[in-house]
Every structure is written in C-alpha cells, then in structure tokens.
Amino acid sequence: MKRAVKAAPRRDLRVVRGEETHARILRTAMDLASTEGLEGLTIGHLSTSLGVSKAGLFAHFGSKEALQLATVQAARGVYFAAIVEPALDAPEGLPRLERLCQAWLDYVEQETFRGGCFFSSASAEFDSRPGKVRDLVAQTMREWLDFLESAITDAIRLGHVKKSVDAAQIAFELNALEMGGNWAKHLLLDPAAIKRARVAVMSRLDAIRA
Amino acid sequence: MKRAVKAAPRRDLRVVRGEETHARILRTAMDLASTEGLEGLTIGHLSTSLGVSKAGLFAHFGSKEALQLATVQAARGVYFAAIVEPALDAPEGLPRLERLCQAWLDYVEQETFRGGCFFSSASAEFDSRPGKVRDLVAQTMREWLDFLESAITDAIRLGHVKKSVDAAQIAFELNALEMGGNWAKHLLLDPAAIKRARVAVMSRLDAIRA
C-alpha cells in the first residue's frame, strides 16, 4: 500500500475508475448492512453480490473495520441528504421543524435503505460494542439530535413554540417516536406504523405551539 | 435424540441435573446475546464462557437456531416477569398503566440485561431476517403491545382516561418513548436518558387523563 514518493501522479483523472467502483461498492454495502447488519456485511457476500473478487474488493479498504466505517460514512451522507437538506427549504422555526420530522418519516416510508433506517439498526447492533464503528454511529446520531434540538430552539426564539419547553427533551421525544415508527413498520410489519408516528409527532408539535 | 418408547423413565428426578445446566446456559446466553446480538451469540464463545465443551453445550439444543429460540423464550420470561407481573399489583386502570410504564423503565435502568433491553436489540437484528427467531421476537413484542393496549382500554373503561383516545395509538407512543430511552442510554450513554423517558411518558399519560 506504499504510495509513490517521487513523480506524484495527477490524481484528478487517474483515479476516476477506482473511485467509481468504490462508490458502487458502498452503495451495495449500505443496502446489505441495513438488512444483514454491519457485522453480517461480509466481504465474501458483498463481493459475490457485486460480481467482483474478494481480494479486489478487500484492497479498496484494507480491513473489515475500514469497510464498515466507510459504509457508515456513506450512510451518514444519505441520511443527512434525505432528511436535513430538504428541511432547509422550509422557513426557519416551526415550519422547518415540522418538515424535518416529516422528512424523517418519508425517509423510512420510501425505503431509502432496504432494511429500514440504517442508523436504527446500526445503533442497536453496536451500542454495546466499543470501537471506532460504535463511535462514528453514536457521533452521527448525536449530530442529528443536536440539529433537531437547534431547530426547536430556533422555533422558540421565533415565538412559534412556547418559551417554557425543554428543547432537548422534545428532540428526544420526536426522535423516539420516529424510530418507533421504523420499528413497528419493520418488525411488526404494521402498515399503519408510519402514519401512527406522523400522528404522534404532529400532536406533540401541536402541544408545544405558542 | 430418540426418546425411549418403552419403559418411560420417570423424568421428575432424572432430568434435574440436565435441566440445571440447561437453565445455567440460558442465563449466560441471554446476557451474551443482549450485548453481542443473537447472531453473535456463538456456541464456541458461550461454551468457553461457561467452562463447558462446545459439543456438550451443543447437545442441549441440537442446532444454533434452537439455541437462539430457547434464549429468546427465556428472555421473554424475564421480560414479562420484570414488567408485567409487578404491574399486576397496582389497581386496574390508570395506576396499573403508570406502573407498567415505570416498570419498563426500571427494567432498563436496573440493567436486567447487561446490554440493555433484550428485545430492542433482537428486534433491530432480526426485523429483516425471516425465520422462526424473527417470528418469535415479533410475536413477543406483539403480545407486549397488546397487553399495554389492553391496560389503556381498561383505564378508559374505568373512566380514568378520556374516551376519545385511541388505545393502540397511545400504546405505540408509550412503547416508542420507552425504547427511545433505552436507545439514548446505551448508544449515547446519556445519563439523563431514562429520566427523560419517564418525563415523556408521564406527560403523555397526563395529557390523556379524563
């Protein structure tokens, strides 16, 4: 894995082919991990599923842990693109907060990941397993909760939401209700799961409205 | 594994020694599965952790799937004993419903399982993995939700809770908030997680009080 010391080849064009495969691998890896889990995401399974050799795939990452980390990073990108970005279109305050919650439930309803919310699965799988993967998953969820909380704080500041509410508490509750919807949809196969979560979220938002 | 056809040996005393080991295995299996997952619950790992031979342990169940099923069954017993049974002491209606919710959060706070709520983990691990294990986990959670819902229905019937509330909806919400507490405690290591869940649950119960 030693890089060239002299010559310093131009990377801009050179590496395109490799990075295409890299991205293709991660796209499949995310779907596989969302159904089989990040540990069940096997290099052999993933490589045959992509029609490439085990060794060829392995060389892209260097270790299983690195593959898992890259997969979580990729999922993190998808997650924020699907949820946070569309909410930024809505006006600040309560409208954006509502949009954020709806976008989360859309993200599950549209099966952005085949096995449901990637981070709900990854959270449960790694919460008792110290290491870099756990840290990255936890950090991502921490960021998500912080963003949700800041949206609530904004809504308070703008007078859309009662000044008396505890933003962190509401962020916790909204997130819990959303994840509960994902849980009921995928474990119980309840067709009303997401609708139930929407009702719960909207009624909670209603209750804190100024 | 063929049983005697004739003679029919008395089981009451005979089997005691075997069943003791059986129970000891399951007690360790539940803790291991709650941290490593039901798939990470390895026969080799479990046997060395118990100080017995792999083959000897294996003979108790006959297959890995049977071991997983027995472990889920055992966890199911612990779950209902920790949550449902204590709630039956409380008077029917809202008091019992409150007790049920508090007992769930006690069950997580007291670390009944080392890795947090056994069924939260198992749900996420198996929700996309068809088979008997998935079915048993889902059935157990279905029963739990049904019990919660019936406690709400009782509270409505007794006039403790508004007649207008949708019992299934409230059961969904209470369960989601509780599991959210487990999630925040174990993934984010938030020391306030369970307290937050208690606040959320109690305020939800307050909101539906007649």
Add this chain to the structure above:
DNA sequence: TCGTTTGACGAACGAACGTTCGTTGTTATC
C-alpha cells in the same frame, strides 16, 4: 448387581470468515 440411559467430552468435519501474496492486464506519463 447388571444393563441402560444420560450428560458431557475430545476430535474432527466442511464451510465461511478476514486477510495476505504474487500476478496480470490496463492506463497514464515520460
């Protein structure tokens, strides 16, 4: 006491795991 049943064992199986190695075309630069 003898014979059977039972719980637990060590050894071994094939398959799959993550990983390493040396090699082969392809591609970009000189």
Add this chain to the structure above:
DNA sequence: GATAACAACGAACGTTCGTTCGTCAAACGA
C-alpha cells in the same frame, strides 16, 4: 514505445463457525 502505477484477480493462509461422531463415567431401574 518503454515505464511505472494501478485496479482487479486467483490461490492460499490460519481461524472460527455450526455440526457430527464415538466414547466414557455417573446415575438410574431392574
């Protein structure tokens, strides 16, 4: 056109997985 870098490969490594088999001592029923 030579050269070096790179993406991808097949084959093999040692380990662990779930599982099978034959054995053996202890416990039991006769």
